[in-house]
Amino acid sequence: xxxxxxxxxxxxxxxxxxxxxxxxxxxxxxxxxxxxxxxxxxxxxxxxxxxxxxxxxxxxxxxxxxxxxxxxxxxxxxxxxxxxxxxxxxxxxxxxxxxxxxxxxxxxxxxxxxxxxxxxxxxxxxxxxxxxxxxxxxxxxxxx
Numbered sequence: 001x002x003x004x005x006x007x008x009x010x011x012x013x014x015x016x017x018x019x020x021x022x023x024x025x026x027x028x029x030x031x032x033x034x035x036x037x038x039x040x041x042x043x044x045x046x047x048x049x050x051x052x053x054x055x056x057x058x059x060x061x062x063x064x065x066x067x068x069x070x071x072x073x074x075x076x077x078x079x080x081x082x083x084x085x086x087x088x089x090x091x092x093x094x095x096x097x098x099x100x101x102x103x104x105x106x107x108x109x110x111x112x113x114x115x116x117x118x119x120x121x122x123x124x125x126x127x128x129x130x131x132x133x134x135x136x137x138x139x140x141x142x143x144x
Contacts, residue, residue: 008136010128014143017125019116021048022142024103028129030113031100035074038121040097041090045112048143052114055089058107063087068099 007013014022022030034040042064043052055062066087072078074096083094091097101113115123127142134140 005136008130008139009133010130012127012130012139012142014125014127016122017115018121018123019114020125020143021045021052021112021114022125022127023048023140024101024106024111024113024127026131026140027103027127028131029100029102029127031098031126031128032115033098033124033126034091034094034115034117034121035096036117036121037093037095039090039093039118040121040123041116041118042101043089043114043116044106044110045114046109048112050112052112061087062089062107064101064105065089065091065099068094068097070094071096071098 012027014020024030032040041054043054045052064087066085068083068091069080070083071080072095085092091099115125117123
């Protein structure tokens with residue numbers, strides 16, 4: 001069986017990413033895979049240790065989430081359902097939402113993002129469409 005590994009070529013991943021800063025400097029997009037029934041919110045900053053701001057800080061409001069997907073079961077036994085919502089910086093109360101933030105959706109100079117769960121949800125971040133492929137051991141740290 002032949003194939004190519006995706007890690008380092010197509011994607012990089014932060015398995016436990018809730019409330020953690022993720023750099024989008026070396027990827028075109030980050031997909032957040034969330035589990036639990038909760039509200040998941042995005043904030044962004046210009047520096048890793050900078051001040052993270054929500055959509056209300058910007059004029060007009062930064063509202064990147066207009067489409068997301070939910071799934072009733074997290075074990076692969078249920079189909080994804082597309083949810084269209086009015087633009088926001090959060091998912092609203094959803095069960096197991098997944099959504100993608102594109103680098104082109106970030107305001108100029110902003111390249112760090114956090115996805116935070118409201119109370120009990122869990123978040124995994126998948127950086128994809130990497131700008132340069134690397135061996136997994138040589139990938140840039142997403143949390144730095």
